[in-house]
Amino acid sequence: MKIIYIYILKKFINTFFFSLLALSIIFIIVDLFENLDKFLDRNAGLQNIALYYLYYIPSIIKLLIPIGTLVSALFSIGNLSNQNEIIAMKSGSMSLYKLMLPLIILTIFISAFQLWFVAYQVPKANKEKNILAYKYLGQGNETSYLTNLYLRETPTRNVLIREFNSDKQIGFDLQVNDFTNDKSPRLKDRYSAKSFKWDSIGKCWDATNVTKKSFNFTKMKEEVLPDLKFKFDFNNKELSELVKPTEEMNIKEWYKFIMFNKSGGQNVELQLTDFYGVIAFPFANTIVILFAVPFASVKKRGGLAVQIGAALTISFVYLIFTKLGQTLGFGLGFQPILSAWLANILFFISGIILILKTPK
Numbered sequence: 001m002k003i004i005y006i007y008i009l010k011k012f013i014n015t016f017f018f019s020l021l022a023l024s025i026i027f028i029i030v031d032l033f034e035n036l037d038k039f040l041d042r043n044a045g046l047q048n049i050a051l052y053y054l055y056y057i058p059s060i061i062k063l064l065i066p067i068g069t070l071v072s073a074l075f076s077i078g079n080l081s082n083q084n085e086i087i088a089m090k091s092g093s094m095s096l097y098k099l100m101l102p103l104i105i106l107t108i109f110i111s112a113f114q115l116w117f118v119a120y121q122v123p124k125a126n127k128e129k130n131i132l133a134y135k136y137l138g139q140g141n142e143t144s145y146l147t148n149l150y151l152r153e154t155p156t157r158n159v160l161i162r163e164f165n166s167d168k169q170i171g172f173d174l175q176v177n178d179f180t181n182d183k184s185p186r187l188k189d190r191y192s193a194k195s196f197k198w199d200s201i202g203k204c205w206d207a208t209n210v211t212k213k214s215f216n217f218t219k220m221k222e223e224v225l226p227d228l229k230f231k232f233d234f235n236n237k238e239l240s241e242l243v244k245p246t247e248e249m250n251i252k253e254w255y256k257f258i259m260f261n262k263s264g265g266q267n268v269e270l271q272l273t274d275f276y277g278v279i280a281f282p283f284a285n286t287i288v289i290l291f292a293v294p295f296a297s298v299k300k301r302g303g304l305a306v307q308i309g310a311a312l313t314i315s316f317v318y319l320i321f322t323k324l325g326q327t328l329g330f331g332l333g334f335q336p337i338l339s340a341w342l343a344n345i346l347f348f349i350s351g352i353i354l355i356l357k358t359p360k
Contacts, residue, residue, distance in 0.1 A: 005102040011076035019068040027060050028053050044136040055129035058122045065114050066284040073292030086297050100293045107285040114282035119251035127248045146242055152265035155182035166240035170197040189214050198236035205230040269336055273326050276340030290351025294358035
């Protein structure tokens, strides 16, 4: 049994790496033809073009790993079926479930690797790629400014920031509104500052030229303060990270970014759906095995052409339904985590049904 498992895994792994390499090269060539004129117009040079695609490869691999898993399973198991090796294995009391076991275990490890890869390595590469894209392709925006921020600091305090420069750690036109309570809010105090900056020693925000307006039922009192220190829940690092595109954030930074927006009173259901979708996607590697092995284990006419057609069809249907399922779940009011996992759940159930209907 051990020898058979090693034999199956060897075929799978060889096909897996070959398919990733082949698909990545095709992807890069197509993209290069689209952007070659822009690179040449901006005198990018061969070295910078090579660097751009070197940093682009992680994003490409992120999408291609499940497709590579599916292609590898179809080709490796399909090859065994076409050469009647599956029949020989079954005659030796090796069931379809035992045949799938090493591939299931391997794809669980592939899913775990992809999750780590997407969560921490892809954002680093995206940052470098975006710098080159901004310089040589005119894509993206390398701004370090935040504008028109509205944050709900506490149930009784709102913070409005017109502009914040994350490089210089300085902001302009700060407004802080304090209310009496969250049940029946009535404006109590309003602070307006022309500028503010982060005090790294005091760990607070130092505002200058502050105008304070206090309100009661009968009158309004106004006073001018040369400076005033504010202790907000967010620090300069958290505020600066809002400038960074989400594709450059690792999984922890992205979640903190979403929670920061939520604390500011924003509706983050769609953002959470996208977040959980990134976590759910790597598990497609294991799910596609439930389709690939039963399909490929049954000998069919057409041979290689049928395997390629099946791989492309299942891949595109799954990838399309991944986004469609998230949109559908969000539209129907599902919880973000359920919307993100909807495609995996439905394809998992379909895969189990397919296995049960396949001759053992």
